[in-house]
Amino acid sequence: MPLPLATEHLRHGARMTDFHGYELPLSFTSILEEARGVREAAGLFDISHMGHFLVRGPGARSAVNALVTSDLEAVPFGKSLYGILPDENGGTVDDLIAAAQDQNTVHIIVNAGTREGDYAFIRERLAPSLSLEDLSSGQVALALQGPRSQEIVRLLGEGFETMARREVRHPVSEDLPLWVSRTGYTGEDGWEFFGPASLVSKYYRLLSDEGPAHGLVQAGLGARDLLRLEMGYPLYGQELSRERTPFDAGLDFAVNLKKKSFTAREQVLASKADPDRERLAGFVLLERGIPRTHCPVFDAETGRRVGEVTSGGHSPRVGGGFGLAYLASPFWQEFQNGREAEVEIHGKRHRARMHPRPFVGATRKNPPA
Amino acid sequence: MSSERRYTPTHEWIEPASSPGAMKVGITDFAQKEITDVVFVELPKIGKKVEKGGEVAIIESVKAAFSIYAPLGGEVVAVNDKIESDPGLVNEDPYGKGWLFELKVADPTLLTELPDEGAYQKLLLSGGGGH
Numbered sequence: 165m166p167l168p169l170a171t172e173h174l175r176h177g178a179r180m181t182d183f184h185g186y187e188l189p190l191s192f193t194s195i196l197e198e199a200r201g202v203r204e205a206a207g208l209f210d211i212s213h214m215g216h217f218l219v220r221g222p223g224a225r226s227a228v229n230a231l232v233t234s235d236l237e238a239v240p241f242g243k244s245l246y247g248i249l250p251d252e253n254g255g256t257v258d259d260l261i262a263a264a265q266d267q268n269t270v271h272i273i274v275n276a277g278t279r280e281g282d283y284a285f286i287r288e289r290l291a292p293s294l295s296l297e298d299l300s301s302g303q304v305a306l307a308l309q310g311p312r313s314q315e316i317v318r319l320l321g322e323g324f325e326t327m328a329r330r331e332v333r334h335p336v337s338e339d340l341p342l343w344v345s346r347t348g349y350t351g352e353d354g355w356e357f358f359g360p361a362s363l364v365s366k367y368y369r370l371l372s373d374e375g376p377a378h379g380l381v382q383a384g385l386g387a388r389d390l391l392r393l394e395m396g397y398p399l400y401g402q403e404l405s406r407e408r409t410p411f412d413a414g415l416d417f418a419v420n421l422k423k424k425s426f427t428a429r430e431q432v433l434a435s436k437a438d439p440d441r442e443r444l445a446g447f448v449l450l451e452r453g454i455p456r457t458h459c460p461v462f463d464a465e466t467g468r469r470v471g472e473v474t475s476g477g478h479s480p481r482v483g484g485g486f487g488l489a490y491l492a493s494p495f496w497q498e499f500q501n502g503r504e505a506e507v508e509i510h511g512k513r514h515r516a517r518m519h520p521r522p523f524v525g526a527t528r529k530n531p532p533a
Numbered sequence: 534m535s536s537e538r539r540y541t542p543t544h545e546w547i548e549p550a551s552s553p554g555a556m557k558v559g560i561t562d563f564a565q566k567e568i569t570d571v572v573f574v575e576l577p578k579i580g581k582k583v584e585k586g587g588e589v590a591i592i593e594s595v596k597a598a599f600s601i602y603a604p605l606g607g608e609v610v611a612v613n614d615k616i617e618s619d620p621g622l623v624n625e626d627p628y629g630k631g632w633l634f635e636l637k638v639a640d641p642t643l644l645t646e647l648p649d650e651g652a653y654q655k656l657l658l659s660g661g662g663g664h
Contacts, residue, residue, distance in 0.1 A: 179566060179567070179569070190569070190596070191569055194569065194570045194624070195569050195570050195595040195596065196570045196595055197570075386569060386595060386596060390595065452573060453593075454572060454593045454598065456597070456598065477595065478572045478593070478595055509598075510575075510591060510598065
């Protein structure tokens with residue numbers, strides 16, 4: 165399905181790709197150049213495929229909070245929060261960003277491939293007095309990411325540059341029914357914009373025209389995937405699924421243990437204590453090669469198969485091939501302690517060792533709040 | 534464009550090289566754009582014998598791994614070492630400095646049976662070809 169900015173992307177020389185049924189730019193110049201551009205200055209991404217839900221009605225915030233692992237009621241209104249939407253078995257329905265504007269209004273940003281399923285899943289669990297709107301259709305969403313984002317967002321002339329990290333504005337004004345958040349998925353400082361195509365497309369054109377003077381590059385899905393993988397962030401369908409809990413994926417920070425109740429709290433917490441579960445590990449290759457999704461992983465000492473790569477890539481910043489893999493117990497622990505693994509690529513085994521996540525440091529960890 | 538250069542539906546090119554009987558092989562501009570940033574190339578060993586359509590090399594890009602097939606049968610007589618240290622040459626100059634290997638082709642007369650520039654361009658326009 166083409167998205168509203170498709171013609172703009174072609175004008176910028178995009179090579180398009182299919183992502184969960186959406187046509188999106190894979191790359192404009194070079195995936196590596198774009199990723200470098202984002203780390204060193206800033207990049208502009210079309211993320212119109214992302215889902216945007218609005219929950220409204222009495223007690224919307226506590227109703228949504230009952231569905232996610234993080235604690236939306238522990239953050240102030242107007243701040244966004246990363247969380248996991250678990251199913252009744254503790255498996256992951258999706259990972260999302262939620263932000264409550266007040267007690268009765270919550271915005272949720274979900275993944276493209278899970279949007280329809282999420283809608284049904286959430287609707288079923290909300291009281292009839294609460295409305296759940298899917299605002300995604302026809303919307304344009306942008307992510308401006310990189311250390312120079314603050315300087316570039318100033319070009320829009322709306323004062324967004326004064327927003328704090330994870331601050332959300334919605335609507336910006338009566339004339340601007342936009343959802344703007346100082347968040348992103350690259351590890352860099354940045355802003356995300358969701359709203360009607362007519363409005364956000366204007367931002368897109370303004371940033372595309374005037375941003376390059378400040379180092380802004382057009383960036384595609386290829387760079388987006390590389391940047392999130394460099395940070396060790398999960399991608400739903402690869403690191404996360406109905407078979408995996410947030411603890412399996414190492415997303416301990418996304419589960420608020422003080423929270424008294426959320427869907428399948430017991431099952432999710434039980435997985436944390438389960439010594440036999442498979443767990444996600446970061447690794448780097450010690451030999452030339454690029455690991456890819458589904459490459460098998462072996463214990464280098466015994467030759468026994470111990471897991472599978474979920475995401476892999478090549479990064480000059482990391483220094484070669486690297487990725488994430490689910491590893492069986494007790495090998496996962498041994499791997500953490502320095503034991504080597506082997507990743508099979510095109511029938512050949514490549515030595516690998518554990519690497520902590522993130523694989524690289526973001527350019528600026530503490531943007532001014 | 535070299536008039537002697539021929540193409541395959543899997544987006545390799547082949548043309549006579551300077552040494553007699555040898556033919557140079559690379560990937561097309563269309564292919565390098567599809568493959569995106571080449572990170573490294575697994576080149577064949579010199580002396581490797583290949584059948585037409587057989588896998589000779591693997592190009593690893595940021596995006597994925599791509600098999601490179603022999604446009605004609607023969608023996609690998611040279612490889613482009615330069616792309617080992619500078620794989621970006623395959624993207625920057627796919628018909629020149631980014632060549633992959635040279636084949637001593639068993640039957641050089643078969644070259645003219647492969648699609649020429651015009652036929653290859655038509656194939657691209659029809660959305661044909663693939664890897």
